[in-house]
């Protein structure tokens with residue numbers, strides 16, 4: 001921002017009559033403006049370039065460069081500039097044309113001092129509004145940019161584009177992805193891009209509460225509906241109002257809660273625990289889970305009718321190991337933030353540290369990456385983060401199956417298979433379809449083997 005924007009406005013007066021220039025200069029000065037003068041249009045153009053005044057007052061009729069030439073040139077260089085044209089009766093028509101072309105004002109000669117001052121004041125106000133507007137817009141752009149979840153890889157952008165295209169709708173969205181892939185980040189992003197952005201964004205972790213408490217949080221309850229319900233409580237579905245409500249870890253809900261959720265989504269209303277009357281639900285619902293819900297359905301843990309109701313728009317967030325190209329972008333952002341928090345310049349990764357990070361499988365995804373870098377940024381004193389500052393598992397990824405000594409002493413084929421499956425599963429961050437792929441077997445075969453070895457399926 002130039003100094004003139006916060007101090008008094010600068011005004012350049014252009015005319016081919018010295019007398020007029022002097023009069024206006026004295027007048028504007030006494031009114032608190034900072035006036036400059038230019039004798040003739042040619043001088044005027046030079047002064048505009050040199051001074052970049054907030055306002056320009058110019059005569060229309062001048063022998064060499066006319067006021068309209070000045071207007072055109074100013075517009076081309078600074079579309080926000082405010083120009084006041086001074087005209088004699090004869091050139092009124094052309095001045096009106098100029099106003100239509102975007103000049104701010106014209107004033108007819110001869111004019112009274114107060115008329116000119118009024119117009120200059122209004123022009124100055126206009127100018128500062130335009131400037132404010134531009135600053136606001138720039139702020140908004142910056143916010144928008146900083147709000148876009150980081151990543152430029154194809155799998156990430158594919159997912160983000162779906163999020164962006166559904167943000168403006170009221171559709172229910174189901175966000176699936178391993179732990180730490182950014183489900184909550186994307187849910188917020190959808191909210192921020194939507195028309196609901198100024199309304200609340202609420203979320204609940206369905207896995208963190210026992211069934212009865214979860215239901216009273218979600219739907220609310222009335223006083224006395226159960227022991228401890230000493231007053232009415234508004235549920236989150238209701239509290240979210242016209243905002244967005246994120247049902248996080250929806251895969252952790254019990255079948256009983258699932259029935260109730262289904263009802264809320266179908267009827268768009270909630271009945272608080274112990275109440276008889278339903279309350280309307282206007283919030284947009286987003287659900288998130290790191291479980292494979294189709295798999296949970298097969299195993300009888302998740303209701304398929306609720307699944308289909310939630311799964312109107314499905315977004316699967318890719319694990320970090322499938323988008324190694326994003327590691328450097330994410331690292332830069334996390335290191336920048338870590339620096340800002342501590343009022344230091346951002347640290348940079350040594351090339352071998354970045355390479356190791358790109359090779360590592362990140363079972364905890366972006367969250368694991370974020371934590372590793374925050375820790376490194378604190379531990380490292382210099383401005384470069386060496387490989388040795390990264391967690392050991394990143395530096396030396398396990399290269400062999402983890403088979404205990406006891407197993408090695410007396411290994412049967414089954415023990416080895418079990419250990420091997422476990423090892424691949426861990427390296428794949430618990431992702432079963434990928435584990436099956438790596439093992440070269442069918443997912444259904446993998447499930448059979450897991451249950452045979454007493455491993456969680």
Ligand SMILES: Nc1ncnc2c1ncn2[C@@H]1O[C@H](COP(=O)(O)OP(=O)(O)OP(=O)(O)O)[C@@H](O)[C@H]1O
Pocket residue numbers: 148149150151177178179180181182183184185186289290366367370
């Ligand atoms: N694309 C991204 N850009 C910036 N930060 C991200 C991005 N993805 C994830 N993060 C950060 O990683 C962390 C984990 O993200 P988030 O909480 O959204 O993951 P999640 O998928 O909801 O995980 P969980 O299943 O464990 O709840 C957060 O601190 C978040 O700020």
Ligand SMILES: [Mg+2]
Pocket residue numbers: 183184248288
């Ligand atoms: Mg989450």
